[in-house]
Amino acid sequence: MKFIVSSSYLLKQLSAIKGVITTNPVVPILENFLFEITDGTLKVTASDLQTSMITEIEVEAKENGSIAVPAKILLETLSNLPEQPVTISVDEDTYSIEISSDNGRYKLSGENATDFPKVPEVTNGFSVNISSDVLSTAINNTFFATSNDELRPAMTGVYIKLDETNTTFVATDGHRLVRYRRVDVAADVTNSMIIPRKALNLLKTTLPVANTNVSVEFNVSNAYFKFDHVKMICRLIDERFPDYDNVIPAENNNIMTIDRLEFLSSMKRIAIYANKTTHQVRIKITGSELMISAEDLDFSNEANERLSCEHDGEDIEIGFNAQFLIQMLSNLESKKISFKLQAANKAGLLVPVDKDENEDLLMLVMPVMLNNYV
Amino acid sequence: MATMWSPATDHRSIIHMDLDSFFVSVERLQNDYFVGKPLLIGGGSDRGVVASCSYEARAFGVHSAMPMRLAKQLCPEAIVVRGDMERYSQYSQMVTEIVHEAVPSYEKSSIDEFYVDLTGMEKFFGCMKLATELKARIRKETGLPISFGLSENKTVSKVATNESKPDGQRQIAYGTEKGFLSPLTVDKIPMVGEKTAYTLRKMGVQKIHTLQQVPVEMLAAVFGKMGRVISEKANGIDRTPIVPYSERKSISTENTFEQDTIDVKKLESILVAMTEQLAFKLRKEQQLTSCVTVKIRYSDFDTHTLQRKMPYTSADHVLIPMVKELFKKAYSRRMLIRLIGVRFSGLVHGNYQINLFEDTEEGIKLYQAMDKLRQRHGDKAVVRAVGMGVSRRSFNPFNGAAA
Numbered sequence A: 001m002k003f004i005v006s007s008s009y010l011l012k013q014l015s016a017i018k019g020v021i022t023t024n025p026v027v028p029i030l031e032n033f034l035f036e037i038t039d040g041t042l043k044v045t046a047s048d049l050q051t052s053m054i055t056e057i058e059v060e061a062k063e064n065g066s067i068a069v070p071a072k073i074l075l076e077t078l079s080n081l082p083e084q085p086v087t088i089s090v091d092e093d094t095y096s097i098e099i100s101s102d103n104g105r106y107k108l109s110g111e112n113a114t115d116f117p118k119v120p121e122v123t124n125g126f127s128v129n130i131s132s133d134v135l136s137t138a139i140n141n142t143f144f145a146t147s148n149d150e151l152r153p154a155m156t157g158v159y160i161k162l163d164e165t166n167t168t169f170v171a172t173d174g175h176r177l178v179r180y181r182r183v184d185v186a187a188d189v190t191n192s193m194i195i196p197r198k199a200l201n202l203l204k205t206t207l208p209v210a211n212t213n214v215s216v217e218f219n220v221s222n223a224y225f226k227f228d229h230v231k232m233i234c235r236l237i238d239e240r241f242p243d244y245d246n247v248i249p250a251e252n253n254n255i256m257t258i259d260r261l262e263f264l265s266s267m268k269r270i271a272i273y274a275n276k277t278t279h280q281v282r283i284k285i286t287g288s289e290l291m292i293s294a295e296d297l298d299f300s301n302e303a304n305e306r307l308s309c310e311h312d313g314e315d316i317e318i319g320f321n322a323q324f325l326i327q328m329l330s331n332l333e334s335k336k337i338s339f340k341l342q343a344a345n346k347a348g349l350l351v352p353v354d355k356d357e358n359e360d361l362l363m364l365v366m367p368v369m370l371n372n373y374v
Numbered sequence B: 001m002a003t004m005w006s007p008a009t010d011h012r013s014i015i016h017m018d019l020d021s022f023f024v025s026v027e028r029l030q031n032d033y034f035v036g037k038p039l040l041i042g043g044g045s046d047r048g049v050v051a052s053c054s055y056e057a058r059a060f061g062v063h064s065a066m067p068m069r070l071a072k073q074l075c076p077e078a079i080v081v082r083g084d085m086e087r088y089s090q091y092s093q094m095v096t097e098i099v100h101e102a103v104p105s106y107e108k109s110s111i112d113e114f115y116v117d118l119t120g121m122e123k124f125f126g127c128m129k130l131a132t133e134l135k136a137r138i139r140k141e142t143g144l145p146i147s148f149g150l151s152e153n154k155t156v157s158k159v160a161t162n163e164s165k166p167d168g169q170r171q172i173a174y175g176t177e178k179g180f181l182s183p184l185t186v187d188k189i190p191m192v193g194e195k196t197a198y199t200l201r202k203m204g205v206q207k208i209h210t211l212q213q214v215p216v217e218m219l220a221a222v223f224g225k226m227g228r229v230i231s232e233k234a235n236g237i238d239r240t241p242i243v244p245y246s247e248r249k250s251i252s253t254e255n256t257f258e259q260d261t262i263d264v265k266k267l268e269s270i271l272v273a274m275t276e277q278l279a280f281k282l283r284k285e286q287q288l289t290s291c292v293t294v295k296i297r298y299s300d301f302d303t304h305t306l307q308r309k310m311p312y313t314s315a316d317h318v319l320i321p322m323v324k325e326l327f328k329k330a331y332s333r334r335m336l337i338r339l340i341g342v343r344f345s346g347l348v349h350g351n352y353q354i355n356l357f358e359d360t361e362e363g364i365k366l367y368q369a370m371d372k373l374r375q376r377h378g379d380k381a382v383v384r385a386v387g388m389g390v391s392r393r394s395f396n397p398f399n400g401a402a403a
Helices: A007-020 A071-079 A132-143 A197-206 A260-271 A322-331 B022-030 B068-074 B085-102 B127-142 B154-164 B177-181 B194-202 B208-213 B216-223 B225-234 B264-284 B316-330 B361-377
Strands: A002-006 A032-038 A041-047 A051-058 A065-070 A085-091 A096-100 A105-109 A126-131 A157-162 A167-172 A176-182 A191-196 A213-218 A222-227 A230-235 A254-259 A280-286 A289-296 A301-308 A310-312 A316-321 A336-341 A348-352 A359-365 B014-019 B039-042 B050-053 B079-081 B105-110 B113-117 B146-151 B169-171 B250-261 B287-298 B303-313 B337-345
Touching (some): A002 A007, A007 A041, A007 A051, A007 A071, A007 A085, A032 A071, A051 A197, A065 A071, A065 A105, A071 A105, A126 A132, A132 A157, A132 A167, A132 A176, A132 A197, A157 A197, A191 A197, A191 A230, A197 A230, A254 A260, A260 A280, A260 A289, A260 A301, A260 A322, A322 A348, A322 A359, B014 B127, B014 B154, B022 B039, B039 B068, B050 B068, B085 B105, B085 B127, B127 B146, B127 B169, B154 B177, B177 B208, B194 B216, B208 B225, B216 B225, B250 B264, B250 B287, B264 B316, B287 B316, B303 B316, B303 B337, B316 B337
Parallel strands (some): B039 B079
Antiparallel strands (some): A002 A085, A041 A051, A051 A230, A085 A096, A126 A213, A157 A167, A157 A191, A167 A176, A176 A359, A213 A222, A222 A230, A254 A310, A254 A336, A280 A289, A336 A348, A348 A359, B014 B113, B014 B146, B105 B113, B250 B337, B287 B337
16 A cells, blocks of 8 residues: 655644544554545544544545554654655555655554554434534633533533524533523434533634534434544533533522623732632622632732622622633623622622624633631 | 851751640649649540640659550649640640741741741841740740750750750750760650660660760661661751741541440441531631541551542531541441541632532521531531530540640
8 A cells, every 4th residue: 555645734634633642542553543545535543432533635546455553653754844745655464654755764663454443433313514613612612611520421521402493502510600502503303412521622623713514413422523624523421411501590680790801800810819729719799899809828918909890789799719700701702791699609690791692601600608707 | 948057157046945834834824723733634534645744743753645544543633634725726826926926937846846947047136045035925925934945956956945844945056966965865866755765775775875876877777767867866967957837737636435336326426526527617717628537446556547539628518428438448347446537638728619519509508507606606506416416525635645
C-alpha cells in the first residue's frame, strides 16, 4: 500500500482528530491512527473506545489497504516538515511504514490494522440538523457547568433534550446549572441524551469557524456528529439526568439588574481576596447599592467594593462561590444581566437582559450557607 | 524557611517559652483555693490520665500522662479537677496574641509552648531583655507564670526552660551549650522518652556527658536514623528552624470507655453524637473539612484508623453516614473496644455550599435553626435522638490520652 499526500493538508486533518488519543490508553494500539484506503480516499480513525473521530482525505493511491500508524511520531514528523507532497508506503506483511519527502526518508513500525477496535455504527437512530454556530454556542454556554465527579456520571455530560418545538441543553454539577434553549432547532420526535464532556470538548475544538451544518444522529447508546470531512462518534452516558426543571425556582422576585462587565470585573478583583480553596464572597444588596466583599482569614486579606445597580425587592445578603459567578458572567454575552434572588439559602438565577429571540439562557447558582447568627 | 542570620553575630537567638503547669495555673486563676495545694487535672475516672499537675503534686512523684489511679495512690490528698479545655484554649489564645504582637517570628508548638526567633534583635534590644519583658508582660496581662530559655537553637532552649522552671529564665551563651547539657541526665533531651532513655541506660549511658562521647555510628546502629539526631542534640546542635504559627488543620474528639465495650449500637450512637458535635463546631467556626478519620482502639491497644477524602463539607447528613461507614469498615475484629474517635482534617475557611439536588430548603433551615439554638443554649441544646443518651462529658479530652 502506497499513497501520496500533501504534508500540511494531512497534518491539518490529523490535528483535527488527534485530541481523542489519550497519552496512556487502555489498549496500546489506541496510541495509533488507523489508516484505511479505499479507492483513493484515506480514512483516518482515532479512538479512546468511548469517543472516536474519523476524517477523510483525498489522496493519490493505486491500491487499497490499511495500517495503524503511531500517532505521536507521525504528527511530530509532519509538523516539522516543510509543505510538500510526501509518499507514505507500507509493507503490509511487516507493518513497516516509510515516509519519503524531499528532505529524506523516515521509517517507523506500525501495527496490524485489524487489531484496531471497531468503531460502532449508529443504526435505527434519530437525526437532527444543527448549525455549527448554534452547537458551539450551546457547548460553550453549558460545558463549564458539568461535573468532574465520576461518582455521579449523569452530571459529567451535557443533557440534550430534543423537542418538536425546541432543543434544550442542560449542564449541572449540583452547585450550579445552565439551561440553554433554542427554538430554531427542533426534531420530529421528542428525545434526549447525555453527551460526555470529553466528546463535547473535542467537538468544541474541531467545529469549523465558518458556519456549516452539523448532522447529529443518535440511538440509545451512541451519538454521531458529522460535518465537513469529520465525523465524531461517542458513547452516550447511560444514566438518568437529574430532574432539573423542578429545582429551577419560579418565584425569584428579588431582582437586581447590573452591567455585566462591571459586575464581572468587580467580582474578579474581590475574588483575589477570598479564600483560595472555597472562593467565598458575600453579596449584599441594599436599596440600589450592591456590596461585594470577601475575606481570607488565613492571610488576613479582605476586600469590598460598592456598585450601583437597579434593584427591585427587599434588602438581601447572600454568599456565593466567586468562581461560579465569574465563569457564568464571562460566558454570558449580554450587556446587562439580571440576578434574580429569593432568599439567602435559595438558588439565584442569572439571566441576560437582551438576547437573541431564538434563544433562552438561564444560569442558576446555589449559595453557601452563611451563618449570620454569631 | 530561610533562617535569618544577623549581620552582627553568626548564630541565631532562639527562645523557648513554656507556661508553667499551664492547666493548673489557669485553674488557680479561677479559684484561689487551689493555690499552694497539690492539684491534678485530668479525667476523674480510674482510667483517665493526668493531663497536668501542680508542683506540689510533683513532689510526690506525680507527673503528667501518668494514670490517674496511680497518681491518686501517690498523692491521696491531691484535689482532682476535670479541666475545661475551652477555657485553656482561651488563655492560650490570649498568650499567643501577646507573643504575636511582641515578636517578629514565632512557632506555637503546643497549647502552652512557643519558640521565638529573635535572631538579629540583639542589636536593637538585647534578646534577654526583650524576652524578660515579654515574660513579665504575659504574667501581668494574663496572670500566668511562664518560663523561658534563650540559646542558639530550639533543643538547648527547651532544655534550658525545663531547667529554669518554675517561673524562671535562663540564657545559655553561644559556645557553652555542650557544657550546659553534659551534667544532665539523658532523659532531659527532648525526644528522648522513657523507652530511649531505658535503652541508653542499658548501654551504660546515664548522663548527657557520656552520650556526647558515644560515637554517632554506634547510636545510629542502635536507634537508626534517630541516633544521629540524638547525638546532635546531645552535643547541643539543632538546626531546625522556627515554623511560624499557623492555625490547626484538624479537629477531633475521642472517647475511652469506662469499660471496654462491644455494643455496636452504643458505639454508633457515640460516633453520631461526636460527629454532630464536631460538625457544629465546623459550622460555628466557619470551616469545612475534606477528610474524615475514624479511630478504633481495641482492648489490647491495637489501634486502627481509617480515613476518607471527600469534597469540602460541614453538613451532618454527609458526615454522619460517612463516619458510620468508616466505622463499619474499620471495626474488623470482633473484640472489645477501648476507645473510639473521630477526626476532621484538611480544614479550610468557608461555609457549606448548598447542593441543588441533595439539599432541601427545610434541611438548610433546620441546620440554621439547630445551630442557633446551640449557639444560645450550648452544644447539647438540640441533638439527634440516637446520640441523646451519650453524655457531653464523654468527650472530655482528658479521659483519653493526655492533651
